[in-house]
Amino acid sequence: MELIRNNSRITLLSIDGLGGIENPKYGESELEFARTPNLDILAAESETGMITHVGTGITPGSGPGHLALFGYDPTEHDIGRGILSALGVGHSPAKDEVFFRGNFAAQGPSGNIIDRRAGRIDTAANNKLCELLSSRIKEINGIQVKFITEKEHRFILILKGQGLSHRVTGTDPQATGVRKPSSKPAAGSTEKESEFTSSVVNELTNAIDKTLAGNDSPANTVLLRGASVLPAIQSLSERYLLDKCLCIATYPMYKGLARLVGMEIAGSPEEEDMHHLASTYKNNKDNYDFIFIHVKKADSYGEDGNFEKKVQVIDMVDKVLIPALTYGNFSDRVLCVTGDHSTPTVMAAHSWHPVPILIRSNYCRMSRSAKFNERECAKGPLGTFPAKNLMALLLAHARRIQKYGA
Amino acid sequence: MELIRNNSRITLLSIDGLGGIENPKYGESELEFARTPNLDILAAESETGMITHVGTGITPGSGPGHLALFGYDPTEHDIGRGILSALGVGHSPAKDEVFFRGNFAAQGPSGNIIDRRAGRIDTAANNKLCELLSSRIKEINGIQVKFITEKEHRFILILKGQGLSHRVTGTDPQATGVRKPSSKPAAGSTEKESEFTSSVVNELTNAIDKTLAGNDSPANTVLLRGASVLPAIQSLSERYLLDKCLCIATYPMYKGLARLVGMEIAGSPEEEDMHHLASTYKNNKDNYDFIFIHVKKADSYGEDGNFEKKVQVIDMVDKVLIPALTYGNFSDRVLCVTGDHSTPTVMAAHSWHPVPILIRSNYCRMSRSAKFNERECAKGPLGTFPAKNLMALLLAHARRIQKYGA
Numbered sequence: 097m098e099l100i101r102n103n104s105r106i107t108l109l110s111i112d113g114l115g116g117i118e119n120p121k122y123g124e125s126e127l128e129f130a131r132t133p134n135l136d137i138l139a140a141e142s143e144t145g146m147i148t149h150v151g152t153g154i155t156p157g158s159g160p161g162h163l164a165l166f167g168y169d170p171t172e173h174d175i176g177r178g179i180l181s182a183l184g185v186g187h188s189p190a191k192d193e194v195f196f197r198g199n200f201a202a203q204g205p206s207g208n209i210i211d212r213r214a215g216r217i218d219t220a221a222n223n224k225l226c227e228l229l230s231s232r233i234k235e236i237n238g239i240q241v242k243f244i245t246e247k248e249h250r251f252i253l254i255l256k257g258q259g260l261s262h263r264v265t266g267t268d269p270q271a272t273g274v275r276k277p278s279s280k281p282a283a284g285s286t287e288k289e290s291e292f293t294s295s296v297v298n299e300l301t302n303a304i305d306k307t308l309a310g311n312d313s314p315a316n317t318v319l320l321r322g323a324s325v326l327p328a329i330q331s332l333s334e335r336y337l338l339d340k341c342l343c344i345a346t347y348p349m350y351k352g353l354a355r356l357v358g359m360e361i362a363g364s365p366e367e368e369d370m371h372h373l374a375s376t377y378k379n380n381k382d383n384y385d386f387i388f389i390h391v392k393k394a395d396s397y398g399e400d401g402n403f404e405k406k407v408q409v410i411d412m413v414d415k416v417l418i419p420a421l422t423y424g425n426f427s428d429r430v431l432c433v434t435g436d437h438s439t440p441t442v443m444a445a446h447s448w449h450p451v452p453i454l455i456r457s458n459y460c461r462m463s464r465s466a467k468f469n470e471r472e473c474a475k476g477p478l479g480t481f482p483a484k485n486l487m488a489l490l491l492a493h494a495r496r497i498q499k500y501g502a
Numbered sequence: 503m504e505l506i507r508n509n510s511r512i513t514l515l516s517i518d519g520l521g522g523i524e525n526p527k528y529g530e531s532e533l534e535f536a537r538t539p540n541l542d543i544l545a546a547e548s549e550t551g552m553i554t555h556v557g558t559g560i561t562p563g564s565g566p567g568h569l570a571l572f573g574y575d576p577t578e579h580d581i582g583r584g585i586l587s588a589l590g591v592g593h594s595p596a597k598d599e600v601f602f603r604g605n606f607a608a609q610g611p612s613g614n615i616i617d618r619r620a621g622r623i624d625t626a627a628n629n630k631l632c633e634l635l636s637s638r639i640k641e642i643n644g645i646q647v648k649f650i651t652e653k654e655h656r657f658i659l660i661l662k663g664q665g666l667s668h669r670v671t672g673t674d675p676q677a678t679g680v681r682k683p684s685s686k687p688a689a690g691s692t693e694k695e696s697e698f699t700s701s702v703v704n705e706l707t708n709a710i711d712k713t714l715a716g717n718d719s720p721a722n723t724v725l726l727r728g729a730s731v732l733p734a735i736q737s738l739s740e741r742y743l744l745d746k747c748l749c750i751a752t753y754p755m756y757k758g759l760a761r762l763v764g765m766e767i768a769g770s771p772e773e774e775d776m777h778h779l780a781s782t783y784k785n786n787k788d789n790y791d792f793i794f795i796h797v798k799k800a801d802s803y804g805e806d807g808n809f810e811k812k813v814q815v816i817d818m819v820d821k822v823l824i825p826a827l828t829y830g831n832f833s834d835r836v837l838c839v840t841g842d843h844s845t846p847t848v849m850a851a852h853s854w855h856p857v858p859i860l861i862r863s864n865y866c867r868m869s870r871s872a873k874f875n876e877r878e879c880a881k882g883p884l885g886t887f888p889a890k891n892l893m894a895l896l897l898a899h900a901r902r903i904q905k906y907g908a
Contacts, residue, residue, distance in 0.1 A: 117867045125867075150906045152887065153894030154503055157907030170907060440865070446905055448898040449867055470867055470883070480885040 097488060097497050099337045104494035105429045106338070107377070107387045107421060110165060111413055112158060113395025114435025115451040115470060119403050119442050126394075126403060126441060127452065127469045130410035134418040135433065135454075139468035143460045145478025146450035146470070147434055147486065155448045158395070161436030162353050166388075167336070167487035168329065175356065176262065176324020181252045183355045184348025185244055189326040194260045194293060196253040197322040198243075199268065200225055200315035203305075207275045212268070213249040214315035219366075221313050226251055232307045236300045237292075246348055253320060255296060261289035266321035267301055276301070276319055293323075331358030336491060338386040344376045345390035354388055368393055370412045374420035391417070398439030399446075406441055422456075430457040430493040432486070433468075450480050457493035503894065503903050505743045510900035511835045512744070513783070513793045513827060516571060517819055518564060519801025520841025521857040521876060525809050525848050532800075532809060532847060533858065533875045536816035540824040541839065541860075545874035549866045551884025552856035552876070553840055553892060561854045564801070567842030568759050572794075573742070573893030574735065581762065582668065582730020587658045589761045590754025591650055595732040600666045600699060602659040603652075603728040605674065606631055606721035609711075613681045618674070619655040620721035625772075627719050632657055638713045642706045643698075652754055659726060661702060667695035672727035673707055682707070682725055699729075737764030742893060743902065744792040750782045751796035760794060774799055776818045780826040797823070804845030805852075812847055828862075836863040836899040838892070839874075856886050863899035 116125035149156040149164040150171065159180055160170030178195030189195070200222060202211040217225075226243040233241050239257040246252055263285035267276045279297035281290035297320065308316045332338045335357075343354030343361050346368040351361045362376045373389055381387065391413055397405035421431055434453035437446050452473035454463075465472040474480065478489075491497050522531035555562040555570040556577065565586055566576030584601030595601070606628060608617040623631075632649040639647050645663040652658055669691040673682045685703035687696035703726065714722045738744045741763075749760030749767050752774040757767045768782045779795055786793065797819055803811035827837055840859035843852050858879035860869075871878040880886065884895075897903050 117865060146883075146885075151503070151894065152891035153896075153898035153903055155898070155903065155905045157905055160907035174907075443865060447865065448895075448903070449865075471870070474867075474883045474885065475881060480887075 097500070099491065100496055100498060101337050101339070102494070102496060103428055104496060105381065105385060105387070106490050106494050107381070107389065107429070107431045108165065108490070109389045109391070109417065109421060109431070109433045110162060111391045111394050111410070111433070111435045113398040113437060113439025113446065115438025115447075115449050116398070116406070116440040117438070117442060117447075117449060122403060125470055126398070126406045127410060128467075128471070129403075130407045130414065132410060132414040132468055134414045134422065135468040136466060138418060138422055138433070138456060139454050139472070140464055140466060141460065141462055142454035142456040143478050144452070144454045144463040144465060144468070144473040144476030146474050146480040147453045147483050148450045148480065149437055149483045153448050155446045156437040157446065158349065158436055159353060162350065164483035165434070165436060165486060166332065166357055167484060168357070169484055173327060173329055175327050175329075175353075177322030177349070178252065179324040179326060180349050180352040180356070181246050181250070182244070182254065183352030184350070185246055185252060187244065187252070187254070190256065191326060192256055192258065192260065193325065194255045194262050195324050196266065196320040198251045198253050199319045200249045200251065201317050201319045202314050203276070203317045209269055209272045209274060209276060209319070211314070212272060212319060214313065217249050217313055217315055219245060219247055221315075222247075222249065222251060225308070225311070225313060225315060228311065229304060229307055233300065233303050236296050236303065239296050241300060249315070255293070259289050259292050261285070261287055261293045262323040262325045263287065263290045264294045264297060264323050266319070266323060267297065268319035268321040276317070279320070327356070329356060332386060333358055336487060337496065340384045341386040341388070342380055342384040343388045343390070344373055344380075345388070347390070347392045350390045350392070359388060370416040374417050377420055389417070394435070395439045398441050399444055401441050401444035403441040426456060426458045430455065430490050432490055453478065455489060455493060459493050503906070505897065506902055506904060507743050507745070508900070508902060509834055510902060511787065511791060511793070512896050512900050513787070513795065513835070513837045514571065514896070515795045515797070515823065515827060515837070515839045516568060517797045517800050517816070517839070517841045519804040519843060519845025519852065521844025521846070521853070521855050522804070522812070523844070523846040523848060523855060528809060531876055532804070532812045533816060534877070536813045536820065538816065538820040538874055540820045540828065541874040542872060544824060544828055544839070544862060545860050545878070546870055546872060547866065547868055548860035548862040549884050550858070550860045550869040550871060550874070550879040550882030552880050552886040553859045553889050554856045554886065555843055555889045559854050561852045562843040563852065564755065564842050565759060568756065570889035571840070571842060571892060572738065572763055573890060574763070575890055579733060579735055581733050581735075581759075583728030583755070584658065585730040585732055586755045586758040586762070587652050587656070588650070588660065589758030590756070591652055591658060593650060593658070593660070596662065597732060598662055598664060598666065599731065600661045600668050601728070601730050602672065602726040604657045604659050605725045606655045606657065607723050607725045608720050609682070609723045615675055615678050615680060615682060615725070617720070618678060618725060620719065623655050623719055623721055625651060625653055627721075628654065628657060631714070631717070631719060631721055634717065635710060635713055639706065639709050642702050642709065645702050647706060655721070657724075661699070665695050665698050667691070667693055667699045668729040668731045669693065669696045670700045670703060670729050672725070672729060673703065674725035674727040682723070685726070733762070735762060738792060739764055742897060746790045747792040747794070748786055748790040749794050749796070750779055750786070751794070753796070753798045756796045756798070765794060776822040780823050783826055795823070800841070801845045804847050805850055807847050807850035809847040832862060832864045836861065836896050838896055859884065861895060861899060865899055
């Protein structure tokens with residue numbers, strides 16, 4: 097497709113884990129049960145449908161789910177959590193760095209993992225532990241080591257130096273009652289850089305365990321995963337001629353993903369605040385070609401299996417955020433509301449079910465449906481379509497795609 | 503997608519030729535007209551949709567239709583009818599064998615074909631003819647020859663030896679009033695094995711005609727088609743980690759296809775019996791990862807253009823089979839009801855129309871539709887989707903696919 101630049105603006109609101117299925121106790125999905133008068137009016141004026149992110153039957157993680165929304169095939173761009181978290185906390189990655197996602201965790205005297213999250217220690221405790229580790233461990237075999245707090249029990253480990261590889265396994269057993277495994281070269285990797293990096297990780301792990309022994313927090317070890325490097329990926333500007341893009345999000349991983357594809361990152365408070373998301377949008381809406389807004393808590397409560405709380409998040413999106421996004425007319429602007437995957441509370445986990453989507457512009461084939469939910473959107477004019485087609489639709493509504501042929 | 507093994511069970515009921523279109527005499531399709539209270543209740547609790555098997559507008563044969571249901575692209579796996587029939591009668595194929603599907607047929611004194619099925623002689627008469635041919639013709643040019651009864655007028659010819667190819671044409675003119683054509687190398691095939699195999703087939707045909715001359719049945723010749731060899735195809739266990747799979751079917755071709763992809767074959771009576779299908783399912787349901795149940799007669803009556811009889815088959819599926827399949831709860835199990843293609847009685851032939859489908863598990867986005875038929879399923883939450891996506895959906899509902907990315 098041949099793209100053009102113009103003055104149009106595109107807003108993409110992703111409500112993480114938006115989709116659901118019937119909760120037998122309520123006889124409806126979270127989105128059906130929620131009070132969404134503003135979304136319902138919007139849906140009637142919009143093109144509605146259902147979107148799949150990675151593939152039919154495939155349950156997306158939040159990283160791949162959002163990458164798909166931005167138009168990148170997540171099966172072609174395998175982006176480790178380490179680099180996403182590093183970008184998320186504002187680190188500017190260098191090419192000689194390898195990133196890991198780390199958990200502060202608790203192990204027993206025998207080395208068996210007791211708690212993979214060390215009682216979900218708070219961010220302040222995490223900060224103290226990262227300071228302790230940074231002061232004691234600066235280098236392993238000529239490789240610089242950095243520890244950066246992410247949030248709660250999560251931190252980022254950065255290895256920096258020559259001869260490193262991200263093709264190594266982590267040390268997170270993903271289970272309790274067992275010892276943490278050693279890092280090894282990833283399956284199929286025979287390069288000597290993988291051998292070397294694994295040996296650094298294993299030596300480092302011993303040093304960390306010694307350093308943390310006897311500290312006053314429940315955390316006495318770390319679990320590492322998601323080894324990754326700065327990936328080669330086009331920016332939204334290169335890919336879609338969307339030159340000025342803004343991410344309005346609270347959680348680091350989403351900011352990281354947005355930075356990776358070239359978005360600026362708006363400031364945010366520590367905790368997700370719907371009013372702050374709305375006001376940040378209002379203050380910036382005229383200055384960007386593309387604005388991505390991320391609401392996390394619908395997914396968090398979905399994963400907790402908390403129907404009522406997930407419903408409340410959707411209620412608040414409708415009450416606070418949607419009025420801000422729909423204020424004014426739709427000349428030269430496009431609004432899309434969807435999510436990155438379903439998180440049905442009855443499953444208390446991400447799922448493969450397609451996610452409702454609406455696209456509002458002045459060029460809509462209106463759904464005239466009275467509700468924004470799974471059932472109504474499944475009957476909508478867009479049908480069920482893969483996320484890789486979404487950006488083309490948004491760019492089309494923004495009149496940013498040239499006619500093909502005469 | 504990354505698959506896992508667990509204790510879930512998947513049942514796939516294929517009602518051959520299920521789909522239809524309005525019959526003007528009744529104003530409804532066969533499925534709309536049928537009494538299906540059990541399917542209707544099931545559909546309301548299920549995800550419903552429409553499925554296409556080979557491609558939009560393409561009318562599938564039953565072989566490709568089922569191959570597609572099992573998740574194999576039928577355009578990549580061209581499996582001849584000969585090998586399917588051979589597998590269906592329980593033959594264990596060897597690599598130096600070429601298989602043909604044969605009809606016993608009747609030709610006039612001039613050699614023109616009068617009846618391509620020799621009055622649909624019965625299986626007993628077929629047996630006698632195969633014995634006669636086997637006793638008289640054992641070898642042609644160093645190639646071993648075997649004749650195996652399939653059913654009614656259909657038999658299987660096996661050529662076994664060195665230097666054979668399946669890239670040859672058959673001898674069935676697919677019409678009456680004309681002579682049967684000679685076998686030739688298939689279009690584009692220049693290998694000497696094709697030349698040789700054609701010459702064997704043509705010499706064999708002469709020998710068969712001489713042997714059958716003057717026997718006391720209406721059959722005095724044979725028509726051969728579907729030259730094929732044992733294809734290289736992954737088993738369901740290799741492909742989906744579905745290790746124990748069972749086929750419950752009556753007709754040989756379907757058993758053959760099932761064996762080809764690694765299913766065990768349940769015993770069956772000569773004639774299709776809905777009660778026997780149901781009891782076989784009940785006796786085996788807890789012992790297999792995947793059970794495929796095949797109902798043939800809906801298609802047979804569809805091809806006969808017999809609306810009432812096709813409706814009766816669907817009535818019986820609803821009355822006898824569906825209660826067996828829906829008995830108990832859906833913890834750790836998935837039920838799918840669909841067909842391999844449409845066979846509208848007004849067309850008296852297979853057709854390209856998408857086929858209704860339902861998927862029932864504990865993770866359904868329920869259709870709440872009051873009917874299981876073409877019209878209601880077309881509005882269902884699954885939309886219209888290609889059969890290549892079906893197994894991923896069933897495996898997802900069985901919780902056998904890992905989350906993609908973090």
